[in-house]
Amino acid sequence: LEAQLNIDDKLTTVCELLQSTVPYYDWVGFYFRNGDKEELKLKAFAGEPTDHTIIPFGKGICGQVAVSNQNFVVPDVKAQDNYIACSIYVKAEIVIPLFVDGVNVGQIDIDSHTADPFSEEDVTFLEFVNKKVAEIMK
Ligand code: SME
DSSP states (O other): OHHHHHHHHHHHHHHHHHHHHSTTOOEEEEEEEOTTSSEEEEEEEESSOOSOSEEETTSHHHHHHHHHOSOEEESOGGGOSSOOOSOTTOOEEEEEEEEETTEEEEEEEEEESSSSOOOHHHHHHHHHHHHHHHHHHO
8 A cells, every 4th residue: 555655655756846847738647457347547647637537448538548549639629529628728738648567547637728838858758757656557
């Protein structure tokens, strides 16, 4: 249990660091598979609290990534039909799956109030962050 609390604290620290350092990262969170259920659960975040702490597989950008195992970069959330709005200010979103021993166990999700802010650099950087997080989850 102590080790578990420690991971949650570390994830929150990562979220806070990313959100406060990158100007166009307005909300940063980690969702993980909720036990053996076909749903994601919010485990740590920085930014405004969201109502969407549980997201069924397949629903929204996050739920789609849980199923596809692929990065999902959304330059304009208004152009998405399978999208869950957390805040009226959000213009763009990026979701990068997090693999532990090759298994998609969760994801980092970032919302931006800036239009089309994410580049290949964000993808590479966030894949690196997820690899580091995967190491502490083992
Ligand atoms: N927009 C996400 C839901 C999570 S909030 O961004 C925090 C989605 O469509 O899955």
